[in-house]
Amino acid sequence: MPNPSTTVAPKVVLITGASSGIGEATARRLASAGHHVVLGARRTGRLSALTQDIEARGGSAFAHVLDVTDPAGVRSFVAAAHSRYGRVDVLVNNAGIMPLSRLDALRIDEWNRMIDVNLRGVLHGIAAVLPLMQAQRSGHIVNISSVSGLRVDPTAAVYSATKHAVRALSEGLRQESREVRVTVISPGLTRSELTASIGDSGIKDAVETQMGIAIPATxxxxxxxxxxxxxxxxxxxxxxxxxTAQG
Known part of the structure; x- marks a missing residue:
């Protein structure tokens, strides 16, 4: 059953990449705290199952198909939430991919996909919610970055570049805002499906070996x-x- 705070009114929270990992865990936790969660992802079957499970536990959830690389699709996602609830209080820009590789492997399609999802996807989310939040004179944008946005490691040059950019966007938006709050969260090693997108088997094995110390997405x-x-x-x-064990 939800356990809403005695001091915080329920908020309408939109979450991208909500079908697994950090997005799913965030949806479950926020719903259990009494917030209304709006779940967006491409895998509609998983979204439907998650929505049903949250509601079966007494939470409030609504799902809508979403591809963050499509600006019109992001606008449709936000519009559906606004139509249902009459407001949009929080956007959690969580969708991301991490196909790590050395630069000299020249996996250009993967580079472009990371830029499209990890960076343009965040921009599309900001563009879709900011006018509504400004009209409400309140709102909160939470951008999920990574510790790779604080450092650069071999095989992570492009991934780190996208996450550094997310931190820069977040800081710029914060400085431009007086009524919309901005938070950037940088996870370290966290259990999720991110490693599934790594095409280089050697790099994938190395990363999955490190995941022994990973924290849960919760x-x-x-x-x-x-x-x-x-x-x-x-x-x-x-x-x-x-x-704690991550260097």
Whole structure:
């Protein structure tokens, strides 16, 4: 059953990439806290199952197909949420991919896909919700980055570039905003399906070996809940959440 805060009114929270990993865990945690979650992803079967499970546990959830690389699709996702609830309080820009590779492997299609999902997808989300939030004179945009946005490692040059860009966007938006709050959350090694997109088997095996110390995706869901449940005049701008054992 939901366990809403005694001090925080339920919010309408849109989550991209909600069909698995951090997105799914965040949806479950926010719904359990009494918030209305709007779930977006391409895998509609998973979205439907997640929505049904949240509602069976007493939560409020609504699913809508979403491809963050399609600006019109993102606008449709946001419009559906606004039509259903009459407002949009929070957007969690979570959708992302991580096909790591060395630059000299020249996996250009993968580079472009990371730019499209990890960077343009975030921009599309911001563009779709910002006018509504400005009209409401309130709102909160939470961008999921990575510790790879704080450092660069071999095989992660392009992935890190997209995550550095997400942090830069978040800071720029924060400085331009006085009524819309902005939070960037940078997870460390976290259990999810991100490694499935790695095409180089050697790199994939190396990363999956490191995942032995990974934290559960629920840890990031808790961080999102902490940020959005702060009083309106408190803006938690950046959270880094990594395993204690991660160097």
């Amino acid at each position: 840890a990031i869901g808790e961080a999102v809940l902490y940020a959005i449940d702060q009083p309106a005049d408190v803006d938690v701008n950046e959270l880094v959440v990594r395993p």
